[in-house]
Amino acid sequence: MSTTESEMAGNGPMIDVKNAAKRYGTVEVLRGINLQVRKGEIVAVIGPSGSGKSTFLRAINNLDPLSSGEVWLEDVQVNKPLTSYQYERHINRVRQDIGMVFQHFNLFPHLSVRQNITLAPRMLKRLSKQEADGLAEQQLRRVGLIDRIDFMPSQLSGGQKQRVAIARALAMQPKVMLFDEATSALDPELVEEVNFVMRQLAESHMTMIIVTHEMGFAQDVCDRVLFMDGGMVVEEGSPDVIFRNPSQERTRSFLRKHLKGRN
Amino acid sequence: MGLDFGVVPGYLGALSVGAGWTVVITVLAGAFSIVAGVLFAVGGLYGHPLIRYPVKAFVWLFRGTPLLLQLFLIYFGLVEIGIDLNAFVAGVIGLGLHFAAYNADIIQAGIVAVDRGQTEAGRTLGLSRYQTVSRIVVPQAVRDVVPALGNNMIALLKDSALVSVIGVAELTLSAQLAISKTFRPFEFYFAAAVFYYVINLCLEAALSRIERRMEAAR
Amino acid sequence: MDVELLLRVYPFFLEAALVTVQLSVLSIALGLVCGALGASARLSQLRILRFVGAAYVSVIRGTPALIQLFILYFGGPQIGIQLDAFTAGVIGLGVNIGAYMTETIRGAIIAVDRGQTEAARTLGMSRGQAMRNVILPQALRLMIRPLGVNINAQIKGTALVAAISVVELTYTAQRYIASTYKPFEMFLLAGMIYLVIISATGAAIAWLDRRVAIR
Numbered sequence: 001m002s003t004t005e006s007e008m009a010g011n012g013p014m015i016d017v018k019n020a021a022k023r024y025g026t027v028e029v030l031r032g033i034n035l036q037v038r039k040g041e042i043v044a045v046i047g048p049s050g051s052g053k054s055t056f057l058r059a060i061n062n063l064d065p066l067s068s069g070e071v072w073l074e075d076v077q078v079n080k081p082l083t084s085y086q087y088e089r090h091i092n093r094v095r096q097d098i099g100m101v102f103q104h105f106n107l108f109p110h111l112s113v114r115q116n117i118t119l120a121p122r123m124l125k126r127l128s129k130q131e132a133d134g135l136a137e138q139q140l141r142r143v144g145l146i147d148r149i150d151f152m153p154s155q156l157s158g159g160q161k162q163r164v165a166i167a168r169a170l171a172m173q174p175k176v177m178l179f180d181e182a183t184s185a186l187d188p189e190l191v192e193e194v195n196f197v198m199r200q201l202a203e204s205h206m207t208m209i210i211v212t213h214e215m216g217f218a219q220d221v222c223d224r225v226l227f228m229d230g231g232m233v234v235e236e237g238s239p240d241v242i243f244r245n246p247s248q249e250r251t252r253s254f255l256r257k258h259l260k261g262r263n
Numbered sequence: 264m265g266l267d268f269g270v271v272p273g274y275l276g277a278l279s280v281g282a283g284w285t286v287v288i289t290v291l292a293g294a295f296s297i298v299a300g301v302l303f304a305v306g307g308l309y310g311h312p313l314i315r316y317p318v319k320a321f322v323w324l325f326r327g328t329p330l331l332l333q334l335f336l337i338y339f340g341l342v343e344i345g346i347d348l349n350a351f352v353a354g355v356i357g358l359g360l361h362f363a364a365y366n367a368d369i370i371q372a373g374i375v376a377v378d379r380g381q382t383e384a385g386r387t388l389g390l391s392r393y394q395t396v397s398r399i400v401v402p403q404a405v406r407d408v409v410p411a412l413g414n415n416m417i418a419l420l421k422d423s424a425l426v427s428v429i430g431v432a433e434l435t436l437s438a439q440l441a442i443s444k445t446f447r448p449f450e451f452y453f454a455a456a457v458f459y460y461v462i463n464l465c466l467e468a469a470l471s472r473i474e475r476r477m478e479a480a481r
Numbered sequence: 482m483d484v485e486l487l488l489r490v491y492p493f494f495l496e497a498a499l500v501t502v503q504l505s506v507l508s509i510a511l512g513l514v515c516g517a518l519g520a521s522a523r524l525s526q527l528r529i530l531r532f533v534g535a536a537y538v539s540v541i542r543g544t545p546a547l548i549q550l551f552i553l554y555f556g557g558p559q560i561g562i563q564l565d566a567f568t569a570g571v572i573g574l575g576v577n578i579g580a581y582m583t584e585t586i587r588g589a590i591i592a593v594d595r596g597q598t599e600a601a602r603t604l605g606m607s608r609g610q611a612m613r614n615v616i617l618p619q620a621l622r623l624m625i626r627p628l629g630v631n632i633n634a635q636i637k638g639t640a641l642v643a644a645i646s647v648v649e650l651t652y653t654a655q656r657y658i659a660s661t662y663k664p665f666e667m668f669l670l671a672g673m674i675y676l677v678i679i680s681a682t683g684a685a686i687a688w689l690d691r692r693v694a695i696r
Contacts, residue, residue: 063599088607096605106600110618119614120604165600172604266559327679328672329640332651340664424545428644435548442555449556456544456552463543 014039020069031231040205044218047228061098099169103181105161107153139167159190179210274441281437295359300366325364338429354426369411373404413470497653504639508574515579520586541580570642589624629686
């Protein structure tokens with residue numbers, strides 16, 4: 001069903017990154033990256049730390065602006081060249097369609113779980129309190145935390161915080177979800193509950209780009225895997241190809257280090 | 264009446280002398296405040312109750328009341344008990360005691376922060392309690408609190424203007440003398456402010472050098 | 482200790498203490514306004530505002546409050562600003578403490594984790610919306626204690642206006658020292674009143690800090 005829907009929605013990709021490059025002074029962090037993500041597709045980005053994968057992800061919603069290149073969300077250019085005043089309005093609108101989940105959750109500590117989720121929908125989408133509360137409840141059920149709705153973030157475990165952060169992003173009803181090492185800061189025993197929520201999200205055909213260190217998760221859940229190193233995409237393909245039969249030596253050596261002791 | 268800064272250059276010499284005295288007062292009161300601050304800190308932490316409680320009371324009283332009030336107390340109070348100090352000495356003692364109370368608080372916190380394991384180590388080696396405190400704990404504590412003490416010295420420089428009120432001839436008073444002759448308060452207080460600003464910059468630069476050097480010596 | 486004298490003069494000290502309290506409240510209120518404006522300027526997107534904010538902090542913190550007060554009160558008439566001593570005291574003290582509060586407020590805003598801004602911006606909030614809804618509520622809680630330190634200093638700082646003859650607590654103590662030759666008694670009397678004001682303020686701030694702490 002999702003295939004027909006996405007075909008009907010148009011021919012273009014959901015996310016289209018063209019020749020993305022970024023420099024800090026003389027250091028090239030991203031060297032010309034291209035990526036197209038279809039609607040409903042789930043893409044994992046893996047690679048050693050410092051490979052530029054987080055910077056790349058953060059460029060998609062312009063948290064880290066590119067030096068050159070283009071990012072498109074359907075038919076809207078995310079990093080449209082505008083005056084700074086016009087761009088500010090543009091990007092605030094665009095970001096409502098791009099959900100993001102951070103390594104360190106970034107829940108608002110002064111707001112309850114409910115308020116964390118309802119703040120942006122009420123403020124930016126002008127939802128009434130009832131509508132926003134309904135939305136919060138719906139999203140919290142989805143991540144299995146409806147009983148924590150009136151807790152404060154400090155009363156939650158790390159895994160619960162991250163699930164609330166996912167619910168908060170989903171409450172904006174984004175077209176795409178970006179995950180920036182969503183489980184890296186968690187104690188090992190809390191990783192699975194977050195993975196479970198992400199798996200469910202994948203099954204509901206959310207378009208997702210996932211920066212991760214967890215090869216097993218990438219292999220199981222994702223449609224496509226990008227291996228980045230030195231600010232470039234070294235190799236790209238289906239999980240089967242990348243994890244079982246990579247063509248590049250750099251991919252193989254990275255995977256050797258990261259799969260060691262796993263199986 | 265308008266402004267006429269043309270009157271200032273004729274008094275630059277007098278102002279510079281005043282600025283010199285401000286520096287002297289700051290250095291003397293600053294040194295006094297650190298030495299006394301260490302003594303108060305140690306006395307307040309380790310002293311016999313007959314020392315400890317009066318020291319604590321003094322620190323509490325001098326941290327909780329205005330410097331100007333303390334200057335009046337010392338200037339007039341010492342005369343009252345038969346010690347006729349001149350204004351300069353009273354000013355240095357007043358500033359020194361006021362900042363000693365603040366320094367004592369900072370140094371105490373520093374001592375408490377290094378204490379535990381260091382005291383045990385010192386005592387295990389066979390040092391006496393006094394030797395441990397004076398040779399091991401206090402030197403480390405003072406080094407840790409150098410930045411905070413530095414901030415107090417900067418505050419002291421600016422607060423030294425207050426001793427003009429009890430008649431100490433420093434920068435502020437020399438500006439007032441010039442004003443009494445020229446009736447140009449704006450110009451001369453402004454000039455004094457510039458002097459203070461420059462001295463302050465020098466003091467900040469000196470303190471950051473000291474901090475860097477102590478940091479490097481670790 | 483001349484108790485009889487103390488009993489005779491203490492009503493005048495209490496009256497003067499009321500002026501000290503008024504000076505404190507008004508100058509602290511003005512200081513908070515200056516501090517909020519100063520911090521906004523220092524954190525502004527506009528370079529010129531950042532420069533103005535930095536210059537304000539540097540000049541005020543780099544020179545004695547007493548000199549600032551004298552420039553305003555004695556020098557003011559030369560540039561057409563004629564103020565009575567009390568008003569000059571409030572403005573001079575308020576602008577002075579405002580520079581220190583600028584740094585306190587700015588520090589608290591900066592201390593809020595960067596991830597908070599990022600999370601808010603990612604949801605689509607503008608810079609201003611993120612500041613108002615996410616950063617400031619957290620920064621306000623962080624700044625209460627350090628502002629308490631500024632306020633404590635300012636209460637003692639009001640004594641400066643004795644130098645421009647505002648009849649507040651320190652000025653009154655000075656007058657009675659000169660007329661009675663009882664410096665210790667007068668110091669203790671005025672000192673205790675200062676300590677009461679400061680302790681009460683400190684308790685109020687600690688209470689506020691506990692009230693708004695993030696659970």
